[in-house]
Amino acid sequence: MLNFKEEIAKKISSVLDIDYREVAKSIEIPKEEKQGDYAFPCFKLAKTLKKAPAIIAEDISKKLKFEDNLIEKIELAGGYINLFINKEILAKTVIQEIEEKRDNYGKSDIGNGKNIIVEYSSPNIAKPFHIGHLRTTLIGRALYNTYKYLGYNTIRN
Numbered sequence: 001m002l003n004f005k006e007e008i009a010k011k012i013s014s015v016l017d018i019d020y021r022e023v024a025k026s027i028e029i030p031k032e033e034k035q036g037d038y039a040f041p042c043f044k045l046a047k048t049l050k051k052a053p054a055i056i057a058e059d060i061s062k063k064l065k066f067e068d069n070l071i072e073k074i075e076l077a078g079g080y081i082n083l084f085i086n087k088e089i090l091a092k093t094v095i096q097e098i099e100e101k102r103d104n105y106g107k108s109d110i111g112n113g114k115n116i117i118v119e120y121s122s123p124n125i126a127k128p129f130h131i132g133h134l135r136t137t138l139i140g141r142a143l144y145n146t147y148k149y150l151g152y153n154t155i156r157n
Contacts, residue, residue: 005038006020008040008071008083009027012040012060012064015064026044035080036084038083039077039080039082040081042057042079057081060081069086107149109150111147112151115153117154120143120157121133121136144156
């Protein structure tokens with residue numbers, strides 16, 4: 001799948017002459033949706049470039065050019081460069097990945113070699129199973145399935 005954050009980092013790094021992995025560490029996701037999908041703060045650069053963060057942000061944004069309309073809008077907010085990704089391209093890449101991976105879409109090996117125990121209710125033969133047990137049973141089973149899908153050695157109890 002297309003990694004928007006990486007693409008943004010590569011473009012900014014080409015403007016700044018800094019390794020894109022360092023730039024990627026600084027890229028943030030704004031708290032509010034109206035501030036964009038990604039934001040690049042220019043405050044750390046102020047010391048080395050000896051300019052105000054707002055001026056650095058303006059200089060960088062003027063030099064940023066994205067092919068294929070990957071970014072539909074760039075806005076400046078003080079020392080931040082706020083970037084809005086093209087939702088149509090995002091939707092196409094997600095749908096394409098879902099079609100390619102089918103049942104493995106979203107699967108990860110993040111839990112390989114790690115154990116996790118999920119405890120949840122189960123029927124007790126001495127008591128009738130009632131609606132109160134259903135919620136915790138369903139939540140527990142959902143957690144078990146999620147951890148299993150992420151590669152954890154999942155033990156249910």
